[in-house]
Amino acid sequence: MLQRRDVHNSDIPALCHACEARHRGLCGALDPQQLIALSKTSSRREVPTGAELIGEAELVERYSNVLSGVVKLTKTLKDGRQQIVGLQFAPDFLGRPFKAESAMNAEAVTTVSLCSFPKATVERMMKESPELERRLLNQTLKQLDEARDWLVTLGRKTAAEKVASFLLLIARNIDPTGGSDTRSKAFDLPLTRSDIADFLGLTIETVSRQLTKLRTQGLIRIENNRHVVIHDIARLERRAGQ
């Protein structure tokens, strides 16, 4: 244990006090001393919609926790066709461990607040704390599960099912209503139609047509293009093909 003990044992850094990552995120694996050590080199920042967090084939020196907002991970073919390969919500971890270069692009699709730390510090702590590594493994496994679910959506579902699946995915991850009503759900879409198309492997027009169809059939309501109300989740799930 190389951990220095010259700091008071009990207190949690002010930076971390109200931080969600300390409860549900990776930082929950750290003890107070480790939190203090990490917080010395970590920095919180707020980035606006559209900000590029990591460029494709760019060197990555910092890892981040997403504290609020939504980040899209994209890959692009040479001729410009784009695919979103992951959406990160709070308190997800951002960055590919053990690789210097990023294989994809990360961009804020809403205002995003981040807490980021030097790669080296995190990797050292991972060696010292099996619990931290365990959490990272668990998050990676969860992301793999999600990616594989999405393979089914992209490979085998119709446009209508894709759009329904997307709405349910967002509803599951963004829940301002707190789940008081289990039947219906309301939220602001974090993505534009163009992002939704890139996520579903469709065009903007097809996404738009499918949303209108769901609207005219009374499954959802849309206000101001962004705010969505799902009237009956079970019914939408049936439309999503399971």
Next chain:
Amino acid sequence: MLQRRDVHNSDIPALCHACEARHRGLCGALDPQQLIALSKTSSRREVPTGAELIGEAELVERYSNVLSGVVKLTKTLKDGRQQIVGLQFAPDFLGRPFKAESAMNAEAVTTVSLCSFPKATVERMMKESPELERRLLNQTLKQLDEARDWLVTLGRKTAAEKVASFLLLIARNIDPTGGSDTRSKAFDLPLTRSDIADFLGLTIETVSRQLTKLRTQGLIRIENNRHVVIHDIARLERRAGQ
């Protein structure tokens, strides 16, 4: 360290002696004592083409290493549409850690030889050996990278590009020629046209048509339906859209 030391330190279990998993697979993380302990509860077996290794929503009590052959991981929608969400080659690890129930189906697409161990033993060893957990994390990260690459293929590539991408994927993972010729490559397809279709999100007919197109254009040669020769890998890569 709860590891018993009542066994001779030096020798490696006969079972593991020529095993590839000890070099490139997970077992490489284990010291001789751990190998001996694990080998006591592990068993090797050979399963024929078509054998179901894990059923969807089935309880999983054993993990396995793939020692040779190819395993497909599939998910199925209620109405029977199927999607292959992963292919496992030697020396990949089979099984979802920390989950009792499998979210997908695993089936041998060739004759497969496996070495499997009780879940509990592996999970105990993971707590004792950070190196083992590290390897598992690395394999999971690699699979996540692969799944995300495949999302691009399913979401944004044309049928022609999908088939070319598939041939390159197989060529990369099965290499009987040992890489003597860097320009061309030959191998037996482990999958039927129906499996290829399920992997690419296409129909059998479209796969077949795209293969004949590649054949008539002189990019590949096909013998007996299964044996494929890629004449010029770089040219096929261009057809795969990167």
Next chain:
DNA sequence: CGATAGTTTGACACAGCTCAATAGGCGTGG
């Protein structure tokens, strides 16, 4: 209110699907 970016709607084209028939590979048994 105009300007701008995002979204919806319409008309048409085409890639890939469906259905159907044919061809090829391979094991079994005469």
Next chain:
DNA sequence: CCACGCCTATTGAGCTGTGTCAAACTATCG
């Protein structure tokens, strides 16, 4: 060794869901 049947793969013809291109509409913000 050939004949038969079975299974898989190929090829063909027509259909349809989604893409393309273009125009109209709507929110938002100076």
